[in-house]
Amino acid sequence: MKKCLVTGMPNVGKTCFVINFAEYMGVSELKFHVKQLAGYTSINSYSLPEAKRKLISVKENTTKEVQLIKLELPKGKTIKELHLIDSCGLSDGIHPDKEIRLAMARTLRLIRDTEFILHIIDIKNINKDKKDKDILFPIDRLILDYASLEKRYAILANKMDLSFAEMNFRILKKNLKDIIIIPISALYKEGFKEVKKMVLSYV
Ligand SMILES: Nc1nc2c(ncn2[C@@H]2O[C@H](COP(=O)(O)OP(=O)(O)O)[C@@H](O)[C@H]2O)c(=O)[nH]1
Numbered sequence: 001m002k003k004c005l006v007t008g009m010p011n012v013g014k015t016c017f018v019i020n021f022a023e024y025m026g027v028s029e030l031k032f033h034v035k036q037l038a039g040y041t042s043i044n045s046y047s048l049p050e051a052k053r054k055l056i057s058v059k060e061n062t063t064k065e066v067q068l069i070k071l072e073l074p075k076g077k078t079i080k081e082l083h084l085i086d087s088c089g090l091s092d093g094i095h096p097d098k099e100i101r102l103a104m105a106r107t108l109r110l111i112r113d114t115e116f117i118l119h120i121i122d123i124k125n126i127n128k129d130k131k132d133k134d135i136l137f138p139i140d141r142l143i144l145d146y147a148s149l150e151k152r153y154a155i156l157a158n159k160m161d162l163s164f165a166e167m168n169f170r171i172l173k174k175n176l177k178d179i180i181i182i183p184i185s186a187l188y189k190e191g192f193k194e195v196k197k198m199v200l201s202y203v
């Protein structure tokens, strides 16, 4: 069994990606395995519409737990299991809420301990006045600097359905030439074929 961490800043669409990608891969009932602070794991089951309604939100830091979905992927004649992990987004500075600070610390540990990282970036979050890696927000740059050297790593440039996204995507590609960047819309399940290909090459 292999693990894949979906990470990035708050509100970039991590949870939306995890739920819709699981749906794309044929899952009809979502079973989120949630690590409880007491040490045990509980299972929260949702129908797809229910998961979307309850877990995806415009509010920052909606996801505080580490929640994972077990995906079964057909590869040749065998079935491979992949744990797709969703967790609290990382933001700048020291968050005033202790619960969120602890959740972010858990995400940092996951980044350190997981071999395969899908880094979701909101295509809005690009600083067009800068060059190279500096076009990313500082947190995104830190994740990229660490994970792209140490891990199997790709950026998923999300929210490509938005109007200015194409232009920002071209700028992103031009400035990060050595990085695998897949344009997606987690909301509309676009670009998932490419992601599936990458995931299958890993499991
Ligand atoms: N337009 C657009 N909005 C998206 C997309 N993916 C996620 N969102 C929205 O972004 C917000 C944050 O999504 P969520 O998955 O909760 O983000 P998370 O904090 O990274 O887990 C929600 O309002 C989603 O509907 C996308 O591909 N396109």
Ligand SMILES: [Mg+2]
Pocket (backbone or CB within 6 Å): 014, 015, 016, 055, 062, 063, 087
């Ligand atoms: Mg979330």
